[in-house]
Amino acid sequence: MARIENLNLSQRVTNELGRAIIAGEYSAEAGLPTEAQLCEEYGISRTAVREAVKMLAAKGLISSRPRQGIRVEPAANWNLYDTSVLKWMLDSGxxxxxxxxxxxxxxxxxxxxxxxxxxxxxxxxxxxxxxxxxxxxxxxxxxxxxxxxxxxxxxxxxxxxxxxxxxxxxxxxxxxxxxxxxxxxxxxxxxxxxxxxxxxxxxxxxxxxxxxxxxxxxxxxxxxxxxxxxxxxxxxx
CATH class of the missing domain: 1.20.120.530 (GntR ligand-binding domain-like)
Structure with missing residues (x-):
């Protein structure tokens, strides 16, 4: 049950962060909040945050590297064939x-x-x-x-x-x-x-x-x- 709850939380965070990245609220220059900040902002565990980060990275929106933190990728690297990414784009301006x-x-x-x-x-x-x-x-x-x-x-x-x-x-x-x-x-x-x-x-x-x-x-x-x-x-x- 905990795994399902974590996954549902991760999907919610993925959705909200994905929309925010595509809407320009986060950028390659400004970056994303740290894992700790995301945990606090969404009231979820580090495990759930890391799942969300993995999902966003698979869509090409962010990358996460040791000692570099979470980095927002430029739009040229986004996977436009991913239906979530496309929907977020169509929902934006x-x-x-x-x-x-x-x-x-x-x-x-x-x-x-x-x-x-x-x-x-x-x-x-x-x-x-x-x-x-x-x-x-x-x-x-x-x-x-x-x-x-x-x-x-x-x-x-x-x-x-x-x-x-x-x-x-x-x-x-x-x-x-x-x-x-x-x-x-x-x-x-x-x-x-x-x-x-x-x-x-x-x-x-x-x-x-x-x-x-x-x-x-x-x-x-x-x-x-x-x-x-x-x-x-x-x-x-």
Whole structure:
């Protein structure tokens, strides 16, 4: 039980310190409080603090060396593929700029994943993509149903259907950022059914085994989202 309690405390401290580092409250110049100070501030044991330090170090946010103490790492060393790090970044101030970078990455990956899904996806893989589209259409027709989960399922199903293991392992990363991105881009389009139908065009191309069309349709979808995000960045100054 003590081990579980320590782990839960460590996770809480990891979460709070991670957010604080990414928000700029701690920096490479200012550093982090000492172990003793963290124990006092959070009212936890050194064991729990050390667990939190290990977790943050694994995410690239800090390093801990003998006689040097705990050091905050520069942003270039952060593991952006870690879903906690990405979520903390999206929760911090410049989330629109982070979303723009995320969309640039999606443009490099998802159109190719859609093309591969059309070429190599099994009938069962493609059926799951179709189910996600149907879920989006049901949500679009019913204001009491959120489209969010079906939208995420659509994109992760395509990653799986690509039959590229490297692409599929990005599913948690893409789902985390999509959860925030959708909040900006879906309302901007103004019509949930149009959003669902645009996703349906990608599904149809994959179903008909048309790799180039699937690639182009996915490129169009993400490029349109990029236009919305860039407009928001411009409005924000």
């Amino acid at each position: 410049p989330s629109l700029l982070v979303l723009k970078e995320f969309l640039q990455m999606r443009l490099a990956i998802e159109p190719q994943a859609a093309a591969l899904a059309a070429e190599f996806g099994t009938d069962e893989d493609i059926r799951k993509i179709g189910e996600a589209v149907e879920g989006m259409k049901r949500a679009a027709a019913d204001p009491d149903i959120s489209m969010h989960e079906a939208d995420l399922a659509f994109h992760t199903s395509i990653l799986f259907a690509s039959r590229n293991r490297f692409f599929f392992q990005l599913r948690d990363f893409i789902s985390t950022a999509l959860s925030v991105s959708i909040q900006h881009t879906t309302p901007a389009k103004g019509n949930d059914m149009v959003v669902a139908e645009d996703h349906g065009k990608i599904y149809t191309a994959i179903l008909n085994r048309q790799p180039e069309r699937a690639k182009n349709m996915m490129t169009y979808l993400i490029d349109e989202a990029m236009t919305f995000i860039e407009a928001e960045i411009k409005r924000a100054g």
